[in-house]
Amino acid sequence: MRTLLLILDGLADDRVPALGGRTPLEAAPTPRLNRLAGAGVTGRFAPIPSGMRAGSEVGVPSCLGIAPDPHVGRAALEALGRGLDVPPAATVVRATAVHLTGPFGAPGTVVRAVADGSATHAAVAALGAAPEEGMRLFAAPDGRHLCVLDGPPGPETAPPHDLVGLPLALGGAPVRPGLWADFARRLPGDLALWPWGGSKSGAPRAMSAASPFGAVVTAVDVVRGLARRAGIETPEVSGATGGPDTDLAAKARAALNALDRHAHVAVHVEAADMAAHALDPAAKAAFLARVDRDLIGALAEGPGPGLADVRLIVTGDHGTSSVTGRHLDGPVPFVAGPLAALKAGPGRPWHEAAVAHSPILDGAAWRGLLDGAAVPCRVSRC
Numbered sequence: 001m002r003t004l005l006l007i008l009d010g011l012a013d014d015r016v017p018a019l020g021g022r023t024p025l026e027a028a029p030t031p032r033l034n035r036l037a038g039a040g041v042t043g044r045f046a047p048i049p050s051g052m053r054a055g056s057e058v059g060v061p062s063c064l065g066i067a068p069d070p071h072v073g074r075a076a077l078e079a080l081g082r083g084l085d086v087p088p089a090a091t092v093v094r095a096t097a098v099h100l101t102g103p104f105g106a107p108g109t110v111v112r113a114v115a116d117g118s119a120t121h122a123a124v125a126a127l128g129a130a131p132e133e134g135m136r137l138f139a140a141p142d143g144r145h146l147c148v149l150d151g152p153p154g155p156e157t158a159p160p161h162d163l164v165g166l167p168l169a170l171g172g173a174p175v176r177p178g179l180w181a182d183f184a185r186r187l188p189g190d191l192a193l194w195p196w197g198g199s200k201s202g203a204p205r206a207m208s209a210a211s212p213f214g215a216v217v218t219a220v221d222v223v224r225g226l227a228r229r230a231g232i233e234t235p236e237v238s239g240a241t242g243g244p245d246t247d248l249a250a251k252a253r254a255a256l257n258a259l260d261r262h263a264h265v266a267v268h269v270e271a272a273d274m275a276a277h278a279l280d281p282a283a284k285a286a287f288l289a290r291v292d293r294d295l296i297g298a299l300a301e302g303p304g305p306g307l308a309d310v311r312l313i314v315t316g317d318h319g320t321s322s323v324t325g326r327h328l329d330g331p332v333p334f335v336a337g338p339l340a341a342l343k344a345g346p347g348r349p350w351h352e353a354a355v356a357h358s359p360i361l362d363g364a365a366w367r368g369l370l371d372g373a374a375v376p377c378r379v380s381r382c
């Protein structure tokens with residue numbers, strides 16, 4: 001039996017008034033996912049271990065069947081995914097553009113919003129063009145800027161999406177505060193850069209446990225870095241952007257190709273998380289509907305007899321609330337069933353409320369599911 005895992009970033013959500021009290025997954029038309037649920041098993045999975053911060057750097061390893069490493073910062077994984085050379089003694093942090101209500105570092109300055117990455121790229125790139133001693137800034141068109149600093153990491157700071165509407169000071173004390181205050185003075189308008197996701201113990205260490213996955217299809221640096229660190233192939237896919245415009249059918253085809261070489265293949269899709277951060281539940285629902293139509297539809301149309309042994313599992317690496325824009329650390333829904341079930345057959349609903357009474361799989365039970373063990377009878381439909 002081969003396994004194809006679809007990781008929908010930020011899948012789970014709160015009930016949203018604008019969607020009639022439904023979650024985006026509940027509001028999205030997903031007939032293929034419903035057919036998979038009708039033919040397979042559904043339940044809940046806890047990708048964020050207790051005490052860890054909800055994010056892809058934690059949830060994606062869990063989905064891939066390996067324990068997240070609390071000592072590895074998100075930015076170090078993104079640097080690895082982007083192929084940046086970070087010296088072992090240096091620190092790498094994410095530098096996210098935010099809109100502030102006052103000067104960086106002043107008491108009472110509140111984070112008004114996370115800035116649009118593409119709109120602020122040129123301004124951030126201009127900062128990086130004039131590097132300071134002991135600092136290199138790598139601007140990215142999608143807004144996922146990285147900054148490499150000489151010296152050890154500073155204290156952990158909060159992700160910017162957790163600070164929207166709150167005083168910046170609640171985010172913690174950033175490493176080299178004068179540098180970020182200087183950036184804010186040089187950026188136009190109310191823009192500033194907020195450092196976060198830094199390494200906690202230098203460069204990523206080698207993985208201690210092996211994932212069963214042989215390939216991960218993704219266009220997002222943090223997932224690419226996680227996969228590379230675990231020795232997992234990351235095929236390049238033309239048209240895969242990591243954004244809402246990504247070519248979902250191309251990602252499906254790349255995953256089916258990888259199943260020729262590996263018994264476990266994963267596909268990671270990002271944009272549902274981005275829509276929730278933007279407080280746009282309708283866009284999140286629309287994207288999930290497009291995943292069902294374009295990505296899962298392409299899987300359903302794949303070469304039939306050659307895929308008879310393939311099982312499809314769909315879940316999320318964490319939830320993201322379209323109400324608050326923040327990550328959620330609770331359980332996420334999952335569905336597992338034969339790929340062949342996507343084409344026809346009776347369906348049943350698959351969303352947060354439909355699995356709300358299912359027991360929750362922890363990391364060990366999830367690994368058992370990935371390894372092909374019978375799904376424990378404590379999940380629904382047993």
Ligand SMILES: [Zn+2]
Pocket residue numbers: 010273274277320327
């Ligand atoms: Zn997110």
